[in-house]
Amino acid sequence: MAAGPLGRGSGVRGSLRWAHSDLRAHRGEVLFLVLATAGIVASLLLATALFGYATNPWQRIFTQARGAHVWIHTVPSADARATARLDGVAAVAGPYRTESATVAVRGTRASVELRGTPRLPSVGRPLLTAGHWLDPAEPDGVVLESSLARALLAEPGDNLTLPGSARTLTVEGIADSAEPHYSPDQPGLVWALPSAVRSPGGQVIGLRLADPADTDYAVQRAVTVLGAGAVGEVSTWQQARSAAQGDNRLLGQVLGLFGLGALIAAGFAVHGAIATRIRGHLRDLSVLKAIGFTPGQVVRIFLLQHLAYALLGSMAAAALTEALGRRIPGRLGDAVGVWQGLPGHTVALSVVPLGAVLFIGLTTTLAAWRAGRVPPVPVPRPAAPVGGRLTGAARRALGLRLPAPLVLGVHKACAGRGRSLATVARLTLPLLLIVVALSAWTTIDRFHSHPDRMGLPTALTVRSDGALDASAVGALLAGDHRVAAAYPGVEVAALVPGQTGTIALRGIGTRAEPYPYALAEGRAARGPDEAVAGQGLLDLLDARVGDWVRMTVGDRPQILHIVGRSIEPQNAGRVVTTSLDTLRANDPELTGAFYQLRLRPGVDPRQVAGALTRAGHGHLDVHRMTNPADGLSPLRAVVAGLIAVLALIGLVELLTAIGGGVREGERDVLALKAIGMSPRQITAITVTATSCTALAAVLAGTALGLPLGRRLIDAQGGSSGIGAGIAQYPSPVLLLSVGLAAVLGAALLSALPAGRAARGRLADTLSAVA
Structure with missing residues (x-):
């Protein structure tokens, strides 16, 4: 006959003795459970840090700078101020005159946009991180956007030269901005006094909207007021945010996905471990019942045991992430450092481990419930194998x-x-x-x-500052035996149907020497008016391979037949690519603005870039293609x-x-x-x-x-x-x-x-x- 239920004190002591003996018998398994839980929680905490790091810095800068939701580049003659009177526009920045230029410092060069800014603006205000704002007493002083300054390794006091001219600019300050950051495909932003913008090629105006959700409608209205032929490029706050988040968000998604998957796997592993242990200890559990343990006490033994293991692993992960997370080399360490300064950091540091413990506790309860149902009288084991x-x-x-x-x-x-x-x-x-x-x-x-199989068949981009004509550049490239092919090309901003944004229209290669696309669907563009497009463009236009799409370049319409989908890692895939011959058919005066170089196997792109820069005597800008994997x-x-x-x-x-x-x-x-x-x-x-x-x-x-x-x-x-x-x-x-x-x-x-x-x-x- 089974004994009566144990008293509270006796039950606690008995439970502790059972848990202690079980721990001694399964030390290795307990150690693995604790380590696995710690690894899972650390992964989830790092994912949380990366998500915060990806979103917060840009959002903080945008808020503090009162960033413009839309930036519109127009021709100099356009009446950009008319956009300030549109419904929904709360404030404007500019218009400012702009000039495209190339600057160099200590042998490093970058394409930039000089923006004539007479005073520190209230909308799209640069946030100074070093130096000071523009001083009228220094007419050639400039302020560099921080990502451009990092690329040039420039600091306040440095002198920037403009290759091909005798001009120099002095760096007065460095500032953060919520606009798209510098990259080889995106000119860097340089604020200068209007007098320093000597050859303006356009102007730019920023619109801050009362309702950011109306961005597409506001762009459409602005293009209608200005005229499609006057608009050169449109960028929105969503594009800037997406570019700023970049790979950090992807890293966070990967960590979060695998962390959750590992948590589920760990929950099932704990469930299986308890269920197996119960099957192996049926006689022991029956003895516990016989000496007075209630079903609830038996369930609590297993539940509290594994909750303690999970809690130990979670606390260890939280403590290590908090203490050592910022010392992780590279972006993960930077992300943890930024995350630790965010308002929701303490909450996340508590909620994530607690959620993991509760999930493991749930799976433990389901398995431990079977232990409570074991009868107090041992059941004879079946004789059959x-x-x-x-x-x-x-x-x-x-x-x-x-x-x-x-x-x-x-x-x-x-x-x-x-x-x-x-x-x-x-x-x-x-x-x-x-x-x-x-x-x-x-x-x-x-x-x-x-x-080359992932959308990057070329390794280098070469641009001339105008001192060398196309034939001279072509001869220079052909003379280097390490260059397998040089594809002339041009890239312009085109308005999409509905005039809600701009995309990149690229003409590269010729029909005689076509550009080697990396195709994922369809075929290469061979005939007139044929093109391939990136996934981002197809999604934007709600188009498919086989459709005809219409876009506007200035005041010229361009109608192209999409015959293939290319793997396009640049510009978020919002790129349509055709041959240079197709674009010249619509605009005979169009000339190539750059060359993309395909190198021979085994050649180091950095060596070729250095050799071409020296051979061009300072008149060539040579950049490596940006690889997303970097x-x-x-x-x-x-x-x-x-x-x-x-x-x-x-x-x-x-x-x-x-x-x-x-x-x-x-x-x-x-x-x-x-x-x-x-x-x-x-x-x-x-x-x-x-x-x-x-x-x-x-x-x-x-x-x-x-x-x-x-x-x-x-x-x-x-x-x-x-x-x-x-x-x-x-x-x-x-x-x-x-x-x-x-x-x-x-x-x-x-x-x-x-x-x-x-x-x-x-x-x-x-x-x-x-």
């Missing part, structure tokens, strides 16, 4: 004289289908996520090793860390499966010894069963992870404008190595406990059977 009778296939395999341990091990792995499938499913999840992570790693590596380098370390965390979770699940398999196989040891099997053969049965389980999980994880990884990467490429088609599968050798490591690891881990059980004393075996 766990695997049941041999199947026909197993008997035939034995008849073919296949090794008995191999046949019985496979049979044991396949028997008890519900339980075996649950084990395989729990082990499959971390393996599936590892395959997805390896796909992300391989895609980033392909951007570096084969940029900003994703920190992702490799992130992926490696995530793989380690997932491997740890898989190891926990594997140890759980091994422990459960060994305990359930103890009662078969007498029967196997009775038919003449040696301890080595009995051990081989358990090792084979565990290896088969791991092999099934590897096959399932690979089969599910490859298409899932491709879909997730292509979805990210589509949302960023690059477009689907960039995902790459890991190499078969890498997948085979991961699979072999999982299977061999399972075999090695199971060999020791299986051998110990097979060599157990007869009394121990009899007690396990009883």
